[in-house]
Amino acid sequence: MNNYIKYFSFCFLIIIVLPAWAQVPATPMKDIFGFRQKLTTVTAGIKTIESDFTQEKKLSILSNTLVSKGNFCFRRENNIRWEYMQPYKYLIIISQDKIYIKEEKDQKQYDIQSNKMFQEMNKFISGCIQGDILKNEKDYKIGYFEDSHYFFVTLVPVSEKMRQMLNEIQIWFDRTDLTVARIRMMEPGGDFTKIDFVNKKLNTDIPVEKFSFK
Amino acid sequence: MKLDQLGNQRRMGRHMGLPCSGKYMGIPALLIILFCINGCSFGLMEGYQKTEQFSIEPVSWFKTDSDHLLMNTTIDVMKNHFSGLMVIKSLTNGGYRVVFITEVGLKIFDMEFVPGERVKVYYLMDALNKKIIIKTLSADLRLLLIQPQEDEKPVLYDSPSGQKMARYKHKRKKDYYEISALTGKPVQAYQVSVTSKKARIDYYSRDGVRIDSVNIVHYHVNLQIGMHLIKENSQDAVK
Numbered sequence A: 001m002n003n004y005i006k007y008f009s010f011c012f013l014i015i016i017v018l019p020a021w022a023q024v025p026a027t028p029m030k031d032i033f034g035f036r037q038k039l040t041t042v043t044a045g046i047k048t049i050e051s052d053f054t055q056e057k058k059l060s061i062l063s064n065t066l067v068s069k070g071n072f073c074f075r076r077e078n079n080i081r082w083e084y085m086q087p088y089k090y091l092i093i094i095s096q097d098k099i100y101i102k103e104e105k106d107q108k109q110y111d112i113q114s115n116k117m118f119q120e121m122n123k124f125i126s127g128c129i130q131g132d133i134l135k136n137e138k139d140y141k142i143g144y145f146e147d148s149h150y151f152f153v154t155l156v157p158v159s160e161k162m163r164q165m166l167n168e169i170q171i172w173f174d175r176t177d178l179t180v181a182r183i184r185m186m187e188p189g190g191d192f193t194k195i196d197f198v199n200k201k202l203n204t205d206i207p208v209e210k211f212s213f214k
Numbered sequence B: 001m002k003l004d005q006l007g008n009q010r011r012m013g014r015h016m017g018l019p020c021s022g023k024y025m026g027i028p029a030l031l032i033i034l035f036c037i038n039g040c041s042f043g044l045m046e047g048y049q050k051t052e053q054f055s056i057e058p059v060s061w062f063k064t065d066s067d068h069l070l071m072n073t074t075i076d077v078m079k080n081h082f083s084g085l086m087v088i089k090s091l092t093n094g095g096y097r098v099v100f101i102t103e104v105g106l107k108i109f110d111m112e113f114v115p116g117e118r119v120k121v122y123y124l125m126d127a128l129n130k131k132i133i134i135k136t137l138s139a140d141l142r143l144l145l146i147q148p149q150e151d152e153k154p155v156l157y158d159s160p161s162g163q164k165m166a167r168y169k170h171k172r173k174k175d176y177y178e179i180s181a182l183t184g185k186p187v188q189a190y191q192v193s194v195t196s197k198k199a200r201i202d203y204y205s206r207d208g209v210r211i212d213s214v215n216i217v218h219y220h221v222n223l224q225i226g227m228h229l230i231k232e233n234s235q236d237a238v239k
Helices: A001-022 A032-045 A116-130 A160-165 B001-017 B026-037 B133-143
Strands: A050-056 A068-074 A079-086 A090-095 A098-102 A108-112 A140-147 A149-157 A168-174 A178-184 A191-200 B069-077 B080-090 B096-102 B107-113 B118-123 B155-158 B164-168 B173-179 B187-190 B197-206 B214-217 B224-227
Touching: A068 A116, A079 A116, A090 A116, A116 A178, B026 B197, B080 B133, B096 B133, B107 B133, B118 B133, B133 B173, B133 B187, B133 B197, B133 B224
Parallel strands: none
Antiparallel strands: A050 A068, A050 A191, A068 A079, A079 A090, A090 A098, A098 A108, A140 A149, A149 A168, A168 A178, A178 A191, B069 B080, B069 B224, B080 B096, B096 B107, B107 B118, B155 B164, B164 B173, B173 B187, B187 B197, B197 B214, B214 B224
16 A cells, blocks of 8 residues: 555656656747846846855766755856855856866866866856856857746857757746846757756845955 | 996896897897887786686776766866766676766766777767877776776786786786785776886775775876765765
């Protein structure tokens, strides 16, 4: 009997959870121009963002999802801090043209210009957070959708090389304050990384020392 | 100092009756080449004797009951630093799928190793897509995971102090494993080419059952890899 209960509870969970997880807003956005204009105004007024995040990495070779958790800070201009708390401590600060990485036993500092990967990563992440990436119609084919909770934007890289790495980037903007609620980076073959931003605080006083390298 | 050492070596050569000059100059060089081709191990095998007294084979640390192992990994190659998670999944055919991703989730490489087959590269980040890097990285991972040719039996060596060594051949390279006599798990591994030692791996385990960390160093290339096991169940790393 107990096994039956477990079995039905499991099926119930699958039915309830799976569509919510898989669902993306599919209704084309009615007022793209209005959304973009509002986003420009709102992001211009954002000086700082502080948020917790949960990152999930889905790999087709694994039966489960890899989960990381931490804290994210942004301070205009170009100051980003990702602090991973789980499954291990790791800190990455991108400030102006420098990148600083602190691992459990080691810390390193790089000139962002010297590393193409960091350069692209920085441009991409800050572009997503600040919404600037939507202005880049040269490098991405952009799709606009919406539902009652989110404005949903899809970016398909134009470059074949970029598409080998990520074939679509999806960004969920919260309808209430137009901040980024979720980013999902889709890879060819179905693997993806999903980052959910929760407990967001806008324009709080984040000391500049948080982005300095010690 | 160097001249003195050379002088001493020459004197030793004379003392040992080895010809060092004139028309015999080519003979030592030829002997050295022959010595190298015939399995020079560059000091690795000092005191070891080939043996058939035991039949233990090297056992990979990464062949486990769990679905996969997750390693916190850093790779320093030339002036580039990569860090992230290395996912190592053992396959039913004796091979491994190895995926390396950055902390923010971007994939750096995805490779598959199967005994007796060439490495299959599913994905490699553009910045690393160079023949020499692919060759070196795949050789390192093959050495790390223990991937002999199909059905290849290792040549075994024994030392007077009881240490065990196993050797596999890969074309012109040889993989040496200093192994535990009890479990067959390696303590150290070396990759040796015809001319020199190429790479060394140090395996660390506190309980002798599960790997804790790994360090890979190269002798001639500026490449270093460090890996630390992430204990997933205790830290809610999977869902």
